[in-house]
Amino acid sequence: MHSDYDVLVIGAGSAGLSAALTLGRCRRRVLVADGGPTRNAPSGAVHSFFSRDGIRPAALLHIGREQLAPYPTVEVREFKITALTKLAQGFEATGQNGQGHPTKATARRVLLATGVDDVLPPLPGFRELWGSSVLHCPYCHGYEVRDQPLAVYGQGKAVAGLALLISRWSADVIIVTNGPGHLTDYARQRLRRQGIVVREEPIARLVGTARGGLRCVEFTDGSYIERSALFLHPPQEQRSTLAADLGARLTGKGAVWVDKNAQTTVPGLYAAGDMVPGQQQALLAAASGSKAAICLNEGLTRAEVT
Template identity: 85%
Template sequence: MTTEYDVLIIGAGSAGLSAALILGRCCRRVLLADGGPTRNAPSGAVHSFFSRDGIRPAALLHLGREQLAPYPSVEVKELKITALTKLAHGFQATGQTGQGHPATIVARRVLLATGVTDILPPLPGFRELWGSSVLHCPYCHGYEVRDQPLAVYGQGKPVVGLALLMSRWSADVVVVTDGPGHLTDYARQRLRRQGIAVHENPIARLVGTVRGGLRCVEFADGTYLERKALFLHPPQEQRSSFAADLGAHLTSKGAVWVDKQGQTTVPGLYAAGDMVPGQQQALLAAASGSKAAICLNEALTRTEVT
C-alpha cells in the first residue's frame, strides 16, 4: 500500500479521532492509523466528557469512528506505524497492517496523537488494579470514590499537592510513600492541617477484592492499611519515538513541544493530546486534536492559494 494523503494521523484515541473529524469536514484526504489500545482502555468509564459522562472508553472510540463514516475522504485503518521519515515535501511512514502486510504511506503532513505510557511502581497490585481502583486523575475518578478512605502514593512535592487536592473528595486521605517521603517540614505541616497522615513504611503490595477493587495497602512489616482507592501521578514516557527520531524538541518532562498551532519544531509535523504539555483528560485531548487539525488545514490552504 503506497498512497498519498493530505494528512496522516498516527493514533486513534480522542485526539486523533477529533482531528480526523475536523479534517474530514475540510474535505482533506486523511488516513487515521489505529495502532491499538488507548491509554484509558483499562478504565471502567470516561468521566467529565461533555455529553458522554460515564461512557466506556471503547464505546466512546467506537462512536467516534462511526461518526467518521459519512466523510469519504477519511480512511481509518488498523495500522501499526513503525518508522516515519521526513521527505522534501512531506513524510513517508512505513508499518504493518492488522493482517501483517507491509504498508508505506506518503502524506503532506503528519499529526502525532500517539499518547503516553504511564510507568507504574513495580509492586504487586499496581498494574492489576490500574484503572479500577489505582487511579491517576481526580477529575476523572474522584467523584466515584468520594467520602471513602483513600491513599495517595508518591514522594516529595508532587505527592503533597495531590494529597491536598484529594482532600476535596474525602476527609480520610493518607499518604503512602514506600520508604522515605522526602517531605519538608512545611509540607508535613500542611498535610497535618488537613488531617492527612503520612505512612513511610516500605510497601509490599496492594491487595484487591474479588471484584477487582482495592482492599488494602500491605506494608513490608506485615501491617496493612484499608483503603478503597489509591491515587498517584506516575511518571510517563512517550508511547512512540517518532517526534524525537525526527529531531523535534521535547520539554524537560519529556512532552513533545508544540507552538500555538500544534506544530512541533519539525515543519509539517504536528502533535496533540496527552503527548504534548498541559493537563491530561480525554475531553482536553479531543480539543487539542481539533485545534491542531484546524491550524493544520489552514496551513495547508495557505500553500494552495495565491
C-alpha cells in the same frame, strides 16, 4: 510530489479521531493510523466528557469512528507505524497493517496523537488494579470514590499537592511513600492541618478484592491499611519515538514541544493530545486534536492558494 493523503493522523484515540472529524469536514484526504489500545482502555469509564459522562472508553471511540463514516475522504485502518521519513514535500510512513504485512503511506502533513504510557511502581497490585482502583486523575475518578478511605502514593512536593487535592473528595486520606517521603516541614504542617496521615513504611503490595477493587495497602512488616482506592501521578514516557526519531524538540518532562499552532520543531509535523504539554483528560485531548486540525487545514490552504 503527489501524496496519498493530505494528513496522516497517527493514533486513533480522542485526539486523533477528533482531528480526523474536523479535517474530514474540511474535505481533506485523511488516513487515521490505529496502532492499538489507548491509554485509558483499562478504565471503567470516561468522566467529565461533555455529553458522554460515564461512557466506557471503547464505546466513546466507537461513536467517534461512526461519526467519521459520512466523510468520504477519511479512512481509519489498523496501521502500526514503525518509521516516519521526512521527504522533500511531506512524509512517508512505514509499518505493518492489521495482518502484520508491511505497508506504507505518504502524506503532506502528519499529526502525531500517539499519547503516553504511565510508568507504574514495580510493586505487586499496581498494574493489576490500574484503571479500576489505582487511579491517576481525581477529576476523572474522584467523584466515584467520594467519602471513601483513600491512599495517595508518592514522595516530595508532588504527593503533598496531590493528597491535598484529593481531600476535596474525601476527609479520610493517607499518604503512602514506600520509604522516606522527602517532605518538607511546611508540607507536613499543611498535611497535618488537613488531617492527612503520612505512612513511610516500605510497601509490600496492594491487595485487591474479588471484584477487582482495592482492599488494602500492605507494608513489608505485615501491617496494612484498608483503602478503597489509591491515587498517584506516575512518571510518563512517550508511547512512540517517532517525534524524537525525526529530531523534534522534547520538553524537560519528555513531552513533545509544540507551538501555538500545534506544530513541532519539525516542519509539517504536528502533535496533539496527552503527548504534548498540558493537563491530561479525554475531553482536553479531543479539543487539542480539533485545534491541531484547524491549524493543519489553514496551513495547507495557505500553501495551496499562493
